[in-house]
Amino acid sequence: MTTTRIDAASSRNRFKWSDIRTGLLAFLAVATTLFPFLWMALTSFKPNNELYSTKANPLSIRSPTVEHYIDLFSNTDFASWMTNSLIVALCATLISIFAATLAGYALARLKFPGANILGWGIFVTYLIPQTLLFLPLVSTASSINRGFLRGFNELFGTNIKLLNSLFGLIVIYPTFLIPFSTWLLIGFFRSIPFDLEECAMIDGARRITSFWRITLPLALPGVLSVAIFSFTLSWNEYLYALVFISSPETKTIPIGITSELIRGDDFFWGQLMAGALLGSVPVALVYSFFVDQFVSGMTAGAVKG
Amino acid sequence: MAVETETNIAHPLPKYKGSRFDFLERESVLGTLFILPAILIILIFIAYPFFYGLWLSVTDTTIMKQGEFIGLQNFSKLLDDSGFWLTVRNSFEYTGVTTIFKFVFGIAIAVLLNQKFRFQRLARASILLPWIIPTVLSTIAWRWMYDAQFSVFNWFLEQISIQGPIWLGDGHWPMISLMIVNIWRGTPFYAISFLAGMQTIDPTYYEAAQIDGAGWWRQFLSVTLPLLQPIILVVLLLSIILTFADFQITWVLTQGGPIGKTHLFATLAYQTGMTGTKIGEGAAISLFLFPALCALVFFIIRTLRQED
Numbered sequence: 228m229t230t231t232r233i234d235a236a237s238s239r240n241r242f243k244w245s246d247i248r249t250g251l252l253a254f255l256a257v258a259t260t261l262f263p264f265l266w267m268a269l270t271s272f273k274p275n276n277e278l279y280s281t282k283a284n285p286l287s288i289r290s291p292t293v294e295h296y297i298d299l300f301s302n303t304d305f306a307s308w309m310t311n312s313l314i315v316a317l318c319a320t321l322i323s324i325f326a327a328t329l330a331g332y333a334l335a336r337l338k339f340p341g342a343n344i345l346g347w348g349i350f351v352t353y354l355i356p357q358t359l360l361f362l363p364l365v366s367t368a369s370s371i372n373r374g375f376l377r378g379f380n381e382l383f384g385t386n387i388k389l390l391n392s393l394f395g396l397i398v399i400y401p402t403f404l405i406p407f408s409t410w411l412l413i414g415f416f417r418s419i420p421f422d423l424e425e426c427a428m429i430d431g432a433r434r435i436t437s438f439w440r441i442t443l444p445l446a447l448p449g450v451l452s453v454a455i456f457s458f459t460l461s462w463n464e465y466l467y468a469l470v471f472i473s474s475p476e477t478k479t480i481p482i483g484i485t486s487e488l489i490r491g492d493d494f495f496w497g498q499l500m501a502g503a504l505l506g507s508v509p510v511a512l513v514y515s516f517f518v519d520q521f522v523s524g525m526t527a528g529a530v531k532g
Numbered sequence: 533m534a535v536e537t538e539t540n541i542a543h544p545l546p547k548y549k550g551s552r553f554d555f556l557e558r559e560s561v562l563g564t565l566f567i568l569p570a571i572l573i574i575l576i577f578i579a580y581p582f583f584y585g586l587w588l589s590v591t592d593t594t595i596m597k598q599g600e601f602i603g604l605q606n607f608s609k610l611l612d613d614s615g616f617w618l619t620v621r622n623s624f625e626y627t628g629v630t631t632i633f634k635f636v637f638g639i640a641i642a643v644l645l646n647q648k649f650r651f652q653r654l655a656r657a658s659i660l661l662p663w664i665i666p667t668v669l670s671t672i673a674w675r676w677m678y679d680a681q682f683s684v685f686n687w688f689l690e691q692i693s694i695q696g697p698i699w700l701g702d703g704h705w706p707m708i709s710l711m712i713v714n715i716w717r718g719t720p721f722y723a724i725s726f727l728a729g730m731q732t733i734d735p736t737y738y739e740a741a742q743i744d745g746a747g748w749w750r751q752f753l754s755v756t757l758p759l760l761q762p763i764i765l766v767v768l769l770l771s772i773i774l775t776f777a778d779f780q781i782t783w784v785l786t787q788g789g790p791i792g793k794t795h796l797f798a799t800l801a802y803q804t805g806m807t808g809t810k811i812g813e814g815a816a817i818s819l820f821l822f823p824a825l826c827a828l829v830f831f832i833i834r835t836l837r838q839e840d
Contacts, residue, residue, distance in 0.1 A: 249649050256641050257658045266684060267673040285684050330570035339563030345571065352578050354829050356777035358798040359822065362805045362815045363585035402577040405570050434557050463666040465780050470806060481668040485784060496676055503669035514664045518657045522724055
């Protein structure tokens with residue numbers, strides 16, 4: 228009895244001291260993490276004469292201005308870049324959810340020839356970085372353009388192309404979204420008891436109905452995780468957009484900002500930082516609403532594959 | 533929602549026997565149909581380009597002309613090129629150094645965030661931000677902070693009378709600058725994954741260790757680390773692959789310069805294949821990522837299978 232009380236008292240003291248230490252260290256970690264964003268914001272509100280002055284204290288703004296933001300919308304295609312990014316990210320996400328949900332369910336629940344090998348195959352493609360594929364992918368896209376799509380367009384009077392078009396990105400992005408989405412969803416489907424479906428099927432429901440009405444609704448948290456991850460990854464993608472898109476009005480946020488706001492050696496820092504800040508807002512919003520899904524989805528991905 | 537499902541189970545009819553969709557009840561048919569969209573996309577846009585890349589690497593293809601088979605000339609040319617060997621060295625240094633730092637910082641932050649303190653959730657949410665925000669956009673901010681004339685770091689250093697370096701120009705500083713950004717960008721992934729792993733550890737292990745007289749450090753070494761091992765392994769391997777193949781940070785900060793001192797495989801491949809229009813040679817450069825990648829994939833799959 229006595230020992231416990233002493234232990235409790237001493238641990239309370241220790242707790243206070245270690246609390247301060249923990250708080251300080253956590254503050255340091257968070258400050259280091261956030262400083263570049265703070266700096267981004269500060270820069271974007273500074274007038275040029277303060278930006279390019281070696282004398283002024285860089286941490287303060289004497290006369291804050293929104294001129295860089297106005298410039299961004301009136302003198303560049305920034306609004307189109309935002310729209311393009313949004314279109315590409317949303318469409319690529321929808322395609323990936325569709326393909327990955329079906330594939331994930333099949334690999335988690337159904338027995339069919341080659342299931343095992345296909346499962347590992349999808350996992351391996353998850354590990355192939357874009358860097359290894361981008362050069363042949365551009366060649367592949369341009370030969371599909373010259374071959375199949377030319378015939379298709381002549382036949383139907385359309386103008387569909389893979390290079391320098393949002394359609395191209397929408398088709399390409401699922402390649403890096405589907406593998407990890409499938410992997411994540413396999414885990415989710417496996418965690419849902421099969422008994423539920425079995426009961427329904429014994430009662431006469433079709434296999435496909437039991438998937439649609441019973442298992443899929445229960446897997447919705449997983450689908451949500453996949454959706455927010457896919458959206459974020461598509462929004463942030465750089466290399467494929469860089470090699471696929473060339474005209475300014477078709478660019479997405481990351482390449483628009485890095486290529487159109489830097490001319491040779493001229494960096495328009497005010498606009499660059501304003502654009503970087505605004506371009507981060509959509510993912511930051513998604514993130515702030517779904518922090519927990521991000522964390523759990525990320526670790527499910529890491530732990531399970 | 534729940535009520536709706538219940539009613540459905542309670543009234544599952546009409547019966548399906550004899551319908552023309554009967555073939556869908558066979559798992560082999562339904563499974564194949566379900567996996568088809570994913571497999572098609574992967575075959576057309578991953579598998580085919582991959583093998584096409586193998587072919588490109590043994591041709592002299594450029595953006596203007598269809599190439600011809602030239603055997604291993606691209607590879608032998610690269611192996612004779614000191615610029616290429618510099619890139620090899622850079623890639624290994626970049627991956628090795630940053631991985632060590634990310635691991636140590638990641639574990640430290642995870643331990644920190646695993647304690648209860650005020651604003652713990654807020655701290656956790658902020659720590660993950662560099663990993664969420666588009667890398668290119670945050671790297672642009674870093675480029676501004678590294679600016680030769682207006683670097684904010686150098687302003688801080690000046691306040692304590694130290695002359696800061698030209699971050700993206702002087703000696704080893706360009707590579708160090710890249711590494712700093714990579715560590716800043718990559719640590720959150722380590723920290724949050726490790727944190728999630730730590731939260732699944734059964735507290736009775738620590739109680740038992742305390743009864744045995746183990747101090748904090750001993751508990752960390754004998755309980756935390758061994759139980760985190762599977763997560764550590766997967767996180768390390770995923771991160772090593774991505775770091776080894778990194779493109780964005782280098783491309784935005786230095787484009788491989790000055791004089792190739794910060795080129796990684798990806799940036800050299802881009803410069804050779806896209807800017808320099810020599811697609812065949814560029815494809816050969818990216819293929820050097822492949823042996824390392826294979827080793828890692830093999831290793832991951834073996835470990836995961838053992839766990840199963």
